[in-house]
Amino acid sequence: MVSSASSFKPAQIGNRGLYFAAAILLSWLGMLIFLLNFTIDWQNPLVYLFVLVQTHLYTGVFITAHDSIHGVVAPNNKRLNDGIGFLCATLFAFNNYNRLRQKHHLHHKHSATHDDPDYHDGNPGFLAWYYSFLKEYISVIQVVLMAVTYNLLKLWFPMENLIAFWMVPAVLSTFQLFYFGTYLPHRGEHHNPPHNARSQKLNHITAFLSCYFFGYHAEHHAWPYLPWWKLPEARERRNDGL
Template sequence: MGRTTRWGLLINAALILGWLASLVSLLGLNIQLLPWWGLIPAVLLRTLLQTGLFIIGHDAMHRILCPGRSRWNDRLGAAALALYAALPYQRCRINHQRHHQLTATAEDPDFPSGGQTGALHWYRQFMAGYLTLPQMGCLLSGWAGLGFVFSGMTPTAIANVLLFCTLPLLLSSLQLFIFGTYLPHRGQRAPQRQSYPESLDLPPWLSLLACFHFGYHREHHDDPGRSWFELPAARARSRRLTMT
């Protein structure tokens, strides 16, 4: 196992542990005792960590979470996507491979179809491609179970689940769509029809907060074998090349 792989596993393990720790600590709060503005950082933190789960699953789809160990790679990826939104790993992996192989075509599952390329239509199609009725049933059952478990610890258990589970998942889906799909690929719609996705011109710290460097999308499509934390260096090299 190479140094980059070990480093990546440590970072991704920290993300998962942070997600679990924040889940348990926040669901046990009595939010009636907190000012409303104090809840905003907690929701934003949960949103960022929620997005981190998908990013881990995304690296697994490219078989770079545990290179050379496909069974463990897929198990960890499946666990990350299950925690994210009860997403079926194999279906997501197949669809994502199609996205890379057939980018911005009618066969691209992440690209708007039917001639409607507006952001709202695109987002609805984006969500419909991931959400199914069985998956929604799993999510609702999981949230109900969490509400039941934590109802013995706080009178605001149901509100906590809505604030720290449901809302972060919704915000995370918007985050992934806007910074990881819409902004990078919008130039590939008609009439522009660019042949490649764009990278967002963000400094690394803001790119991390925006969507774990998913905004450096040209670099990701140029080499899907790069882990998410390697994209800032790739983006810096791209910028240097364009200036020479």
């Protein structure tokens, strides 16, 4: 039995969204500064671990922008909420926050239909859908800004560090976000309109490591006012049929 959205109301978020946002942004920035000055030895397994850690933090930066779109980072201060969303979207490869917000609300309104900008008609394989997804969101100005930023950062940091710890994690993060937040939840047939989304099995460790609990995607569509760190509670309650 799946409960209706009206049967689950979130506790007051207060300033906790700001604390989570600050933790993610400071962790991402601190790790980036450390890694851009890190001496790379390709035989050192820490290099590859650091790439994965920075990828996960990049994903957290985007998730924070996403929660700002839903107004739950600073729910009592719209200007601050949108300011954090704008900052996070910009740090994530110069994404346009207002454009992201418009398209994401369309995704929720028309989930897995022809009017959903995240959906690829015909349910193709992962790579074809991923390519379509990127075309929907990446603009020429973003590519230009990334190229300019890269060439400026090269004046102070080694090229291989920029590639390994700034560029590669950003690209891997798009795979992570797309695979766990769009492809798995929305591919194939659905039986829960209008959300047209499914969730991964209940496991908070893998759900956090995979994509900040966005594998609990049916819950996100049922209760989009919940921040990412409240999704485990929603998943538990749906799993228990409450």
